[in-house]
Amino acid sequence: MKLLRRLLIAIIALVAIAYAGVVGYMYVNQRALQYAATGPVIPLADTALSGAEDIALPSGDGVIHGWYQAPRPGLPVIVYYKGNSKSFGEEHERYEAFVAAGYGFIAFDYRGFPASPGQITEDNILADAITAYDWAAAKGDPLVIWGRSIGSGPATYVASQRDAKALLLETPFLSAVGVAAERYPYLPVYWVMQDQFRSDVWIKDVAEPVFVGHGTADTTIDVSNGERLYALAPNPYELWIVPGVGHSDLWAAGIWDKARPFFESVMTP
Structure with a gap:
């Protein structure tokens, strides 16, 4: 014994x-x-964005680099918060579609991502998100916010702190720590995870109309995250759930065709 x-x-x-x-x-x-903060930095000259400009904005202890283009009169600027992988320029086809429809945009890399040197932390990402928003707001045009994947965190945070016209969340999480807990249920992630991105807390202070898009085949952030986050929104506009669509497929599935009437509706007096 x-x-x-x-x-x-x-x-x-x-x-x-x-x-x-x-x-x-x-x-x-x-x-x-x-974070998956690797990938090439695409020069603006290699895109069809002939009217856009390179921008470098002081933020915290560093500088964030991105692109900006003003809108046609009467249309807003889309403040775009990128996802987790590669550099913001990888999605230039989106910005080209925005501009073709008359919208302005601002897009950038958070510190620590390829175009913006520095350290990746939640605090830095949130500070960079506010920096970009405030810089665009100073131009005087109305702003709408678009956050994709991990960018849904800073997008929700900024909407809770600033007065935009609308908030669009593409494949959002309820919280980053919640996704980690779902993926690693055997680990004490709520105790040890530093960058938790508590969108479930921030969304309660979002006064803007909220649109959420998600796919049922999303294996990166389960669709239930988008559904639960939308249920917490004080001013819900639409929950768009696309059967059979994965995490990176909502653009091809037509989210821009859903976003435009959403943005138009908030611009109507």
Whole structure:
């Protein structure tokens, strides 16, 4: 019996040590695991955005780099908060569609992403999001906010802090920490995760009309996240759930065709 007891204690100790090692590894490397901030920086000259300009905005201890184009009179500027991977310029076809319809836009890389040197943290991303919004607001045109994937976090935060015309969330999470908990239910992510992006808290202070788009085949952020976040919005406009569509497929599925009437509706006196 003593031998079995000792063996059991040894096994429990080994399991505890292994578990602590996994938690420790996840804690130390969490930002490298959370963000995919790599990829080429696409020059503005390589796009069809002939009327846009490169911008460099001081933000915190660094500078964020992006593109900006003013809208046609009577239309808003889309403040676009990118997703988790690559550089903002990868989505230039979206900005080209915005401009072709007469909308202005501002898009940029958060600090630590390819075009903007610095450290990636939630605090820096939120500060950069406010910097871009305030810079665009100073131009005097009405603003609407579009946040995609991880960009839905800063988009929701900015909408809770500023007075935009509308908030569009594409494949949003209820919170980043909630997604991590769903993915790693055996880890104490609520205790150790530093960049939690609590959109579930921020959305309660969003006065703007809210549109949420999500696909049922999203394996990165489950569709239930978009549904639950939308249910918390004080001023819901539309929940657009697309059957069979994955995380990166809403643009091809026609979200721009849904966004335009949404933005037009908020611009109508």
